[in-house]
Amino acid sequence: MKKLTVRLVFIVVGGTLGLTYLPYLWTMLLSQPNVLLNNVFTNFLLGALILWILSLFLANAAVRLVDRVEKNLSKQNPMTLLFGSIGFIIGLLIAVLISQLFSRSPLFLLNTVVPIILMLFFGYIGARVGTTRIDEWRKVFNFRRREKEASPEITDAQPDQNYHHYKILDTNILIDGRIYDIVKTGFLEGTLLVPNFVLYELQYIADSADSIKRVRGRRGLDILNKLQNENIIPVEMYEGDFEDIPEVDSKLIQLAKKVNGVIVTNDYNLNKVIEFQNVQVLNINQLAKSLKPRVIPGEEMNVMVVKNGSESQQGVGYLDDGTMVVVEDGKFYINEKVDVVVTSALQTDAGRMIFARLAHSNRGIPDHADSNSNKHNNNNSNNNRNSNHSNGNNNNRNNRR
Incomplete structure (x- = not known):
């Protein structure tokens, strides 16, 4: 055909x-x-x-x-084809306008060959300008649209330099999976941008011989598919690559600089490197830490004591969000749910710790602790009786002598 x-x-x-x-x-x-x-x-x-x-x-x-x-x-990206076609058409129009200068020439070379050469040249130049300057054209059109839709007060104001249209996802954030829940809530705006080199890394992890890595890689691919299929927020793939840079993290930073985007990650070390490079970053772990409910001294809560603490008679439990709760005298209530009263809280980069005491501090030690104490006292009494009995026997022997 x-x-x-x-x-x-x-x-x-x-x-x-x-x-x-x-x-x-x-x-x-x-x-x-x-x-x-x-x-x-x-x-x-x-x-x-x-x-x-x-x-x-x-x-x-x-x-x-x-x-x-x-x-x-x-x-090719649809945007690349669109802007390339527009540039090609504009180039042809310019060539036609210039060709009018030679249309009345009696020479075949000038009235026919030269216009063809001009169309090929300007068409190529227009297509190249349209495809290589996509990001700049997109910024221009987005700015004009925002300017048209804005109110007069906002139009007169300076444009917000902190807005970044593209949210670039790294490998860890897709494997983590929480980005899907955040997108569903509508807190993220703009467009999610997933580079091809991140997708290749996910595929490599999903094909790993290690079963744990394989599960994590497949989870990341599933999250990406859900984001694309449900179309909650626009998701675009970045076809380009930085072949002179071997590390994926460094490629992400270069891409963020190129498209004026912000990197979404949960990697603590990558977060520090990105900030050092003066690139905007959204850290999911920092968001989760900020959203943890605040506790104040005197607040009551119920917690399961699961193990001994580092200090004497302390017990350790955890809230549903993973926050550690250190309970005074909690070692006697391991594997039990107890009511506690918050005494203080400590916030660190690694997380948050809550210190608490038992809600009923006058409550005695559990029965198993009392029985152990009674056994100890009974043993002491028996030892004393045995000692007294032996002393009496010695005195009797001395008297007989």
């Missing part, structure tokens, strides 16, 4: 060229006009016949060229 289409295109182009240029050829070759040769029907058929013969030899090459072009176009 493609080969037939290509041959039809050759025939139409050949007929058009025959109608356009064969009359000039007959004028130069024939001393007298020949109505049989120099007419519309003959010129069209002759031009179409010549190009049809050429198509017998060039059709396969043309089909391969079309397939290659289709393959390359399918890999």
